[in-house]
Structures are given as C-alpha cells and as structure tokens.
Amino acid sequence: MSGGSGLSPLAGAELDLHRLVQELAEDDGELPERFICKDTPHGLITSSLPLMDIPVIDFSHLSSSSATTDELQKLQSALSSWGCFQIINHGIESSLIDELKENGRQFFKLPMEDKKKYARGANDIEGYGNDMVLYKNQTLDWTDSIYLVVSPEDDRKLNYWPQSPTSFREILEEYTTKLKLLLEILLKFMAKALDLEETSFLNQFGERPIMYTRYNFYPPCPRPDLVHGLKPHADGSAITFLLQDDEVEGLQFLKDDQWVRVPILPRAFLVNVGDQIEMMSNGIFKSPIHRAVTNSDKERISVAMFCAPEVGKEIGPIEALIDDTRPRLYKTVKDYREIYYEYYQQGKRPIDAVKL
Numbered sequence: 301m302s303g304g305s306g307l308s309p310l311a312g313a314e315l316d317l318h319r320l321v322q323e324l325a326e327d328d329g330e331l332p333e334r335f336i337c338k339d340t341p342h343g344l345i346t347s348s349l350p351l352m353d354i355p356v357i358d359f360s361h362l363s364s365s366s367a368t369t370d371e372l373q374k375l376q377s378a379l380s381s382w383g384c385f386q387i388i389n390h391g392i393e394s395s396l397i398d399e400l401k402e403n404g405r406q407f408f409k410l411p412m413e414d415k416k417k418y419a420r421g422a423n424d425i426e427g428y429g430n431d432m433v434l435y436k437n438q439t440l441d442w443t444d445s446i447y448l449v450v451s452p453e454d455d456r457k458l459n460y461w462p463q464s465p466t467s468f469r470e471i472l473e474e475y476t477t478k479l480k481l482l483l484e485i486l487l488k489f490m491a492k493a494l495d496l497e498e499t500s501f502l503n504q505f506g507e508r509p510i511m512y513t514r515y516n517f518y519p520p521c522p523r524p525d526l527v528h529g530l531k532p533h534a535d536g537s538a539i540t541f542l543l544q545d546d547e548v549e550g551l552q553f554l555k556d557d558q559w560v561r562v563p564i565l566p567r568a569f570l571v572n573v574g575d576q577i578e579m580m581s582n583g584i585f586k587s588p589i590h591r592a593v594t595n596s597d598k599e600r601i602s603v604a605m606f607c608a609p610e611v612g613k614e615i616g617p618i619e620a621l622i623d624d625t626r627p628r629l630y631k632t633v634k635d636y637r638e639i640y641y642e643y644y645q646q647g648k649r650p651i652d653a654v655k656l
C-alpha cells in the first residue's frame with residue numbers, strides 16, 4: 301500500500317491477488333508489466349543524485365536548558381524548509397531498534413507458507429501483503445510489507461502479528477510504548493519551536509491517537525531503473541518515524557523539483573511531517589514528497605511508524621497561526637484518512653482536498 305501512508309483505504313478498494321514481490325524476485329523471470337512505470341523517470345538510485353543535507357536534531361540538546369533555543373530554531377527551520385529531519389540521542393535503546401529491524405528481516409526470510417498465515421484479508425489493509433491496488437491501472441511498487449495497527453491497543457488485530465520470530469510481538473509492543481512517548485515530546489517541541497502553547501499540536505491528537513507500523517521489505521529488483529520501490533507520495537499521517545536500513549540506501553525526498561538521497565545515519569529516526577501536521581501548522585511545516593528506490597543486488601528493509609489523531613477528531617490550523625499576514629489555508633476536517641484515499645484513488649494530491 302504505497303502512498304497509502306499509514307491510513308486505511310475506503311471500503312471496497314479493489315484487492316489484488318497478484319504474487320508477492322519476494323516470489324517474483326526469487327523467480328528470476330521477467331519483470332511483470334504492472335510494475336513498470338510509464339510516466340516519469342524513476343527508480344534510479346543514481347549516485348549522481350545529490351545527497352540531502354538533512355538537518356540532524358540532537359534530542360539531548362532539546363531537553364537541556366543551555367542548548368535548547370538553538371536546537372528549537374533548527375527544528376523550526378528543518379520542518380518549514382524540508383518537512384523532515386533526523387533525530388539522534390532520542391533515548392530509545394539501540395538494542396531495541398536493532399531487534400525490531402532484525403525481527404522484520406527474519407520474518408521476511410520465513411518460508412512463504414509461514415508468512416501467508418498473516419496474509420492481509422479481503423477488504424482489510426492490515427497484515428502481510430504486497431502493494432495494495434487502490435485505483436485502476438495502478439503501477440505496482442516493488443515492495444512487500446507487514447502493516448499493523450499498534451495503537452490504540454484495543455484496536456490491534458493480533459491475528460496479523462507474526463509469532464515468528466518469537467520476540468516479534470513483544471519487541472513491537474515495547475517499541476510502540478517508547479515511540480508514543482517520543483511522539484508526545486516531539487509534538488511539544490514542535491509547538492515551542494513556533495512559540496505556541498506546548499500542547500497545541502498534542503491536543504489535536506485526542507485521547508486515543510492512532511499509530512500504524514509498516515515493515516517495508518524491498519527485495520533486489522532486476523530492473524531498478526524501471527520500477528518504484530515506493531512511488532512518490534506524501535504521508536497521510538501527522539508524523540512519521542522511519543527507521544531506515546543500516547546499510548542500503550533507498551529513500552529520496554523531492555525538494556524544489558529535484559530528488560535528493562537521504563544519507564543513512566544508523567539508529568537515528570528519520571522523522572517527516574505528514575499532511576495532517578501541514579494542516580495543523582497552517583502550512584508552516586511541510587509534508588514532503590518522498591519515494592523509495594530499489595537496487596539490483598541488495599534487499600532493503602525500513603520500518604515506518606505513522607502517527608495520527610484519534611478517529612473522529614476534528615483537526616485544522618491552530619488559531620494562533622492564523623492572522624492577517626498568514627490567513628487560514630486549510631479547512632477543519634474529521635477523519636482525513638477517508639479524504640486521503642478518495643483523492644489518492646483519483647490520482648490527485650490528497651492535501652489539495654482540504655486547501656481553502
């Protein structure tokens with residue numbers, strides 16, 4: 301479900317029964333037509349593309365009194381220019397991060413029949429599967445994934461949570477608890493960076509924020525020049541935390557019509573704003589377009605955590621960010637995810653649906 305970015309599609313979206321990318325990759329056969337992009341130049345890892353000078357925010361500085369102002373300024377500038385940054389010294393243990401990713405890797409290594417026990421069901425978006433077909437003639441992305449609601453806890457569908465490797469569930473649970481705290485801290489810093497009340501963003505998330513995780517697995521691809529790992533999209537979430545592969549590059553952002561490669565910073569979080577923070581910040585923070593590319597000899601894994609306000613919660617630009625020089629740019633909406641998919645299915649950029 302590339303481009304789906306952490307939100308559920310409209311009911312009745314077409315479910316496709318094509319084969320998993322991993323099976324195709326092991327086949328060594330011809331690249332099926334449905335993966336070949338016909339439109340833009342794509343796919344290329346092209347080391348000729350510039351490496352992004354991505355801002356790195358040190359969380360330990362944000363919490364210390366002396367360095368706070370500079371770091372908040374950096375955060376503000378990162379989010380208004382790029383809409384993304386990397387976090388170091390975030391306090392989540394390396395061992396937890398390593399195990400989370402290793403569990404993902406091990407899961408994708410299981411025999412197909414074991415993985416298929418967790419296969420996405422008809423009319424569901426959760427579980428193990430390939431790119432989900434949401435609109436007609438959609439080009440398929442070269443990725444398989446496991447997609448799970450992790451919060452609120454009572455919305456979890458444990459039947460989709462792998463039991464092999466044995467620590468998969470426990471580690472994901474622990475990771476979710478820690479990321480939820482990190483999300484809260486980050487939202488407070490983001491408000492401070494704009495001179496707002498600390499809870500200005502947090503309040504819009506409500507009591508039961510939604511968190512989805514997606515393990516993206518990109519097998520080596522015979523023609524990385526012809527396919528997308530994940531086609532260009534902006535996330536429909538409010539905030540996305542991404543753990544990139546420690547060794548294999550693949551994530552790229554679009555800035556001023558130019559694709560740039562994201563450097564690997566092991567165990568850092570790549571954080572990007574999703575459409576919902578762009579709306580809440582009245583357009584000051586940008587929800588960036590990004591994509592993942594594949595390569596012909598190495599598999600790649602990434603783990604995304606999409607965070608969004610609770611279901612049914614009204615969200616919109618924070619009042620203090622609306623004035624004569626910056627009029628309100630977005631509507632107030634509920635359940636942006638439905639709007640997101642409706643627009644996505646029509647091949648339009650979802651955030652345009654909520655612009656005034």
Ligand SMILES: O=C(O)CCC(=O)C(=O)O
Nearest residue numbers: 305516550551592602604
């Ligand atoms: O694999 C990556 O690096 C990108 C993942 C991503 O953009 C997503 O899951 O929405």
Ligand SMILES: [Fe+2]
Nearest residue numbers: 305534535590
């Ligand atoms: Fe994304």
